[in-house]
Amino acid sequence: MSHYDGFAREYDEAVARHSPVIECAYEYILDQLKEVSGHQVCDVGCGQGELARRLARAGARVTGVDLSGELLNLARTRSSTQTIEWVHDDAQSLRALPDNRFDIAVANLMLMDTPDRDQTIHSILPPVLGVVGVKACLTPN
Ligand SMILES: C[S@@+](CC[C@H](N)C(=O)[O-])C[C@H]1O[C@@H](n2cnc3c(N)ncnc32)[C@H](O)[C@@H]1O
Secondary structure (H helix, E strand, C coil): CCHHHHHHHHHHHHHHCCCHHHHHHHHHHHHHHCCCCCCEEEEECCCCCHHHHHHHHCCCEEEEEECCHHHHHHHHHHCCCCCEEEEECCCCCCCCCCCCCECEEEEECCHHHCCCHHHHHHHHCCCECCCEEEECCCCCC
16 A cells, blocks of 8 residues: 555646646656657556556557556546556565566656665666666655
8 A cells, every 4th residue: 555545636636737846757757768669668656647648658568557556546547548557566576567578667756755765676677678767856855
């Protein structure tokens, strides 16, 4: 269970409002990745799935992973026309994704939420064959 379950709707609304911090992070990630078409991309800590949907629109085959069942429910609702695989799992272990199928992993605005950041990065890295895009945003609390 993720503490994001308690304010999934509020986070979803912030994304829908194009909150500048969140929007800026999406643009940064997409700009860094440039070409994703045809690549298998894992969005680790995908939340309500906005970045995953943008990656899918750009032609990527996307798997979104998150610890929050509530945010994943919203992701599924928002993505009914897109083929994205949604997985409920802890990024610190990623037990549900043991195979080496990903070319790229992104973890946008989520590393600051994991108690063991090194373990999270370690669990993300083994399945990835190529480029890795990881962005952490530290908050003052
Ligand atoms: C600030 S939100 C960012 C969501 C999304 N990446 C975005 O850019 O909109 C942080 C997300 O990380 C997820 N998260 C936090 N710890 C996690 C963990 N250990 N495993 C998987 N997801 C986690 C939360 O549930 C939440 O969806």
